[in-house]
Amino acid sequence: MGIFDKFKNVFKKEEKKEVELYDKGLEKTRKNFLSALLNLNKKYGVINDDYFENLEEVLIMSDIGVNTVMDIIDKLKKRVKKENIKTPEELKDIIVDEMFIIYVNNEILVNKINYASDGPTIILFVGVNGAGKTTTIGKLAYKLKAEGKKVLMVAGDTFRAGATEQLKEWALRINCDIVYKENADPVSVMYDGVSKAKEENYDVVLVDTAGRLQNKVNLMKELEKINRVIGKLVPEAPHETLLVIDATTGQNGISQAKSFKEITNITGIVLTKLDGTAKGGIVLAIKDEVGIPVKYVGLGEKKEDLRIFDIEKYIYGLFKGIEE
Numbered sequence: 622m623g624i625f626d627k628f629k630n631v632f633k634k635e636e637k638k639e640v641e642l643y644d645k646g647l648e649k650t651r652k653n654f655l656s657a658l659l660n661l662n663k664k665y666g667v668i669n670d671d672y673f674e675n676l677e678e679v680l681i682m683s684d685i686g687v688n689t690v691m692d693i694i695d696k697l698k699k700r701v702k703k704e705n706i707k708t709p710e711e712l713k714d715i716i717v718d719e720m721f722i723i724y725v726n727n728e729i730l731v732n733k734i735n736y737a738s739d740g741p742t743i744i745l746f747v748g749v750n751g752a753g754k755t756t757t758i759g760k761l762a763y764k765l766k767a768e769g770k771k772v773l774m775v776a777g778d779t780f781r782a783g784a785t786e787q788l789k790e791w792a793l794r795i796n797c798d799i800v801y802k803e804n805a806d807p808v809s810v811m812y813d814g815v816s817k818a819k820e821e822n823y824d825v826v827l828v829d830t831a832g833r834l835q836n837k838v839n840l841m842k843e844l845e846k847i848n849r850v851i852g853k854l855v856p857e858a859p860h861e862t863l864l865v866i867d868a869t870t871g872q873n874g875i876s877q878a879k880s881f882k883e884i885t886n887i888t889g890i891v892l893t894k895l896d897g898t899a900k901g902g903i904v905l906a907i908k909d910e911v912g913i914p915v916k917y918v919g920l921g922e923k924k925e926d927l928r929i930f931d932i933e934k935y936i937y938g939l940f941k942g943i944e945e
Contacts, residue, residue, distance in 0.1 A: 643928075649897070649898060654679065655940065668706065686872065688910055696722075735860045740819060741818040747862060756791075760925075761917070766796075773799070774792055775801075777847070779805055807830065864881050864887045868919075875911065878910075891919070892930075904930075917930055
């Protein structure tokens with residue numbers, strides 16, 4: 622029994638809603654990727670160099686990333702030789718296996734938030750403008766409030782016109798507390814926010830930041846200052862720095878991840894708009910090329926559609942229908 626079948630059997634015992642969300646959210650990617658893969662298998666009766674060349678193209682078109690694809694193809698070739706596999710039909714399950722293995726990479730995957738043992742947990746959100754930081758903060762605040770946590774949002778992006786207003790709208794919509802100041806230095810807003818969280822016993826503080834990447838030096842200095850100020854108020858904070866990436870930007874998202882990783886300590890990725898792209902392979906590429914786990918994915922526009930990332934459900938959503 623392959624990994625895909627094991628996942629499928631486990632999901633039968635779970636609530637179907639979560640699995641269905643991944644199924645629906647990855648529909649565009651699956652439609653392109655899986656149909657191309659199945660057509661390739663029909664075209665080639667036996668595995669040869671031409672087959673691997675075409676398979677490489679199918680994987681790259683799903684935005685898995687050239688380096689990751691080359692790694693997958695190399696591993697597939699070794700297994701074909703070692704296990705004496707002759708036909709593409711026999712290789713289907715192994716492709717699923719290798720894509721799962723390349724993400725896990727013998728690591729213990731931590732997709733949960735690193736909560737503080739004492740005092741408020743501070744989560745910093747970084748990312749370029751338009752990636753969906755503010756919306757992600759609103760959706761995560763909604764999710765955490767539904768779990769019974771006392772949540773505070775901090776409008777630290779005082780650079781982008783409308784960023785504070787957007788976060789205020791989210792606060793109103795989900796009935797969440799917010800700290801903001803008009804035309805203020807972002808660090809002072811964050812200082813006020815974290816101070817309030819300590820004094821009033823908030824569980825989680827979600828901090829928005831400016832999305833500038835054009836000048837790395839300035840952004841690095843600003844983030845260093847933010848980390849220093851927050852760290853003085855709450856030791857070991859921020860407890861998480863989540864990089865928000867728009868999945869529809871494809872390989873550009875990987876470049877953003879590499880750039881932000883150089884600037885600050887990224888602890889996890891939030892991939893927004895995964896349901897809006899046909900190139901959902903970016904999930905594998907980011908983990909393989911940047912080494913940072915995906916912690917949350919956006920699988921729809923509703924406030925409930927930000928989900929903790931689950932590699933098993935992702936693989937299932939990507940390959941559903943492969944038995945056909």
